[in-house]
Amino acid sequence: MCRNIHQLHNFEPAATDDEVTAAALQYVRKVSGSTKPSKANQEAFDRAVAEVAHATRHLLDDLVTNAPPKDREVEAAKARARAEKRYASLSA
Incomplete structure (x- = not known):
């Protein structure tokens, strides 16, 4: 859906x-x-962010595995390696 939304479940910490x-x-x-958002929509936008964050926190707290x-540093290194490979193929 959106590349900027990353998996948050099952990480330590x-x-x-x-x-x-x-x-x-x-x-x-x-x-x-x-x-x-425009000033007219700011309140609705902020409320939506707060509600989605609240639901997300409950989801993360309730999930079991x-x-x-996963180690954050290891996963970040894997992501950097994938990005290097992806962007290297674009410049070739």
């Missing part, structure tokens, strides 16, 4: 409230088609 809010903001921006938690 767990996703922070800032990460959850950032994901909610990206979701609401995508759904609304607006990165910066038997898989070991």
Whole structure:
């Protein structure tokens, strides 16, 4: 859906409230088609972000898995390697 929304489940340490809010903001921006709402829509936009973040936090807190938690640094390195490969093929 949106490349800026990243998986937040099953990481050690767990996703922070800032990460959850950032994901909610990206979701609401995508759904609304607006990165910066007008003053008339700001309240509805902010409320939607707060509600999506709240629901996301509940989801993350309730999910269970038997898989070991992922390491953020290892996953970030994998993402950088994928990006290097993807963008190298574009410049070739």
